[in-house]
Amino acid sequence: MALNMKLYVTYGSPYARLARIIVIEKALEDRVEIIEAKTRTPGSPYYQINPSGRVPYLVDDAGAGMEDSQLICAYLDGLDGKPRYHNASHASDWTYLRLEFAARSMCDGIAVWGREMARPENERSPTTLAHESARAQRMADFFEDRITDTLMQGSSRIAHLILAVAVEMARKRGLGDLTTGRRRLASWMRSISDLPSLQRTVPP
Ligand SMILES: N[C@@H](CCC(=O)N[C@@H](CS)C(=O)NCC(=O)O)C(=O)O
Numbered sequence: 001m002a003l004n005m006k007l008y009v010t011y012g013s014p015y016a017r018l019a020r021i022i023v024i025e026k027a028l029e030d031r032v033e034i035i036e037a038k039t040r041t042p043g044s045p046y047y048q049i050n051p052s053g054r055v056p057y058l059v060d061d062a063g064a065g066m067e068d069s070q071l072i073c074a075y076l077d078g079l080d081g082k083p084r085y086h087n088a089s090h091a092s093d094w095t096y097l098r099l100e101f102a103a104r105s106m107c108d109g110i111a112v113w114g115r116e117m118a119r120p121e122n123e124r125s126p127t128t129l130a131h132e133s134a135r136a137q138r139m140a141d142f143f144e145d146r147i148t149d150t151l152m153q154g155s156s157r158i159a160h161l162i163l164a165v166a167v168e169m170a171r172k173r174g175l176g177d178l179t180t181g182r183r184r185l186a187s188w189m190r191s192i193s194d195l196p197s198l199q200r201t202v203p204p
Helices: 014-025 069-078 094-118 126-146 158-172 183-193
Strands: 005-009 032-036 057-059 065-067
Touching: 005 014, 014 032, 014 069, 014 094, 014 158, 057 069, 065 069, 094 126, 094 158, 126 158, 126 183, 158 183
Parallel strands: 005 032
Antiparallel strands: 005 057, 057 065
């Protein structure tokens, strides 16, 4: 089958990683071409494709473009009419949604940390780094308490993928290992990190 959809990514982006994980999990690799975009570059040709300049960005087989991992993951997951990570019962399951949005919040904070660290050293804000570091620790405590909840166990939901991607990004970008001293989160991370879709999308 022709690769008729295009997914623009950078390999370090946690949000793009979520979309790449769904492509693998939903066996869409023969339908979605993964393209590396040049982000954060004045005059990048990518801005002609996605004016916001962010990744992930998906162009579907009708040529319609969409941005944001939340939308793209739900779209890709629903293509076969059998969404596994966004099934209809989650949409009004407030207990589950609270966990999903807490994981998003944690991921957003760690992404801010990563962005700050990517700046030249003399442009980094120690205040922002300290703020995000403290937030990440509080959120890791939150998930250490919640991780044994049945909603965080069993078959993967998008909340699980977001949390896993966030914790791995913290490790990779120098914020530290958020599972240290958090036995339950550490054991949960060990098992989810073994998923082939996570292994195949590890950031460089
Ligand atoms: N809420 C968005 C966030 C996407 C985002 O922040 N992407 C970053 C990479 S991690 C990006 O493309 N940055 C480039 C820029 O800001 O120009 C999502 O979930 O997709």
